[in-house]
Amino acid sequence: MKEKIQKILSNSGLGSRRNIEKKICNKLIRVNGKIVLLGERFVKKDIQYILLKNKKIILKKDIIKIIIYNKPIGEICTNKDPYKRITVFNKLPKLYYSKWINVGRLDINTSGLLLFTNYGELAYRLMHPSYKIKREYLVRIFGKVSKKKIFILKKGIKIGNSISKFYEIINLNYKKKNQWFKVSLLQGKNKEVRLLWSSVGIKVNRLIRIRYGKIILPKKLKSGCFLELNSNDIKKIFNSVNL
Structure with a gap:
């Protein structure tokens, strides 16, 4: 089944759908060597490789993962910071074929529960107002x-x-x-x-x-630490957004 390219790339963990859409509009993404247009549809198995800012990426998949992170005050919710401040991504476990996507943000002076996943569609639905999370x-x-x-x-x-x-x-x-x-x-x-x-x-x-949503910050989860959710918790989160 053909899907929009921004959805395929987001679900493969290459970033949030919004960020991918910006890159497509700026002509920074090529599929099988050709520049793609926003909303262009593909069958995932037909995509041999992606060029993202001239970096070649082969679409592979990690198992779908969700983690809870107890964010301390002073960390920022971005992957890279020009001022080299500590970001929430610094302490997360490594993924090999996808990337962590943060579900929403907390400002630098706010602490507590942050969710991360490598499945773009889940992140998109958890943040979208229509799902009333x-x-x-x-x-x-x-x-x-x-x-x-x-x-x-x-x-x-x-x-x-x-x-x-x-x-x-x-x-x-x-x-x-x-x-x-x-x-x-x-x-x-x-x-x-x-x-x-x-x-x-x-x-x-x-x-x-x-x-x-369905996830409560565990009292035993120390500040600056993460916890990977089990399959039952992941299923609850999927059900809450009709996935």
């Missing part, structure tokens, strides 16, 4: 939180070109200046949790992601 965070905030502010945060606030809101807000320790909340949302826009609190005059001074 729940993200859950622990948030330490400074400022007075009134019922009115909670109402506003749940109703929704315009951030950028769309409405953002918390799906749930739970206060974990009342009557303290530095309060901890557990919040969840169904999107993953850049700095969305911080921007939501900031919109009602509340400062976030600690942010930890503890859940992404």
